[in-house]
Amino acid sequence: MKLSTWIGVAAVAAVAMLASTPAAAQFAKPEDAVKYRQSAFSLMGAHFSRIGAVVKGEAPYGPSVATDAKLVETLSHLPFAAFVEGSDKGDTGAKPEIWMNREDFDKKAKAMQQAVAELSRVAASGDQGALKGAFGDAGKACKACHDDYRRRR
Ligand code: ASC
DSSP states (O other), rough: OOOHHHHHHHHHHHHHHHHHHHHHGGOSHHHHHHOOOOOOOHHHHHHHHHHHHHHHHHHOOTTTTHHHHHHHHTTSSSSSGGGGGOOSSSOOOOOOHHSSSHHHHHHHHHHHHHHHHHHHHHHHTTHHHHHHHHHHHHHHHHHHHHHHOOOOO
């Protein structure tokens, strides 16, 4: 095998190893996982709220809607790998029920990811009339999880 082929094979193997690293191994301490997911949710909330302001007529409709929606879509893929075992304690609003009903939690997470992907699609299409509905659906998907799995703080 040529050297360049070997380098290619090694690179693919390295990426595959990184991608399959268990989520827990990506965080030195449970608090790091809590901080990571809170950061992602905080950014999601900030950009989602900006779209909310447009939907409510408090801010003008414009290209920022598509940018904000794309960010929310991208960010929606970050938090869930950080719900590692043992990170239900400390400064977190995550209820222990997440780890007791992981399948349902993951299902709701996926539903949210699909709803914000649809919101992003609508926002990118420039169809202003469809924005409110897609925003509402995404908000409902956020809330479905919060109702069951987020502690009031
Ligand atoms: C937000 C935000 C949430 C969701 C949720 C939707 O802007 O910070 O957590 O929307 O309230 O129901």
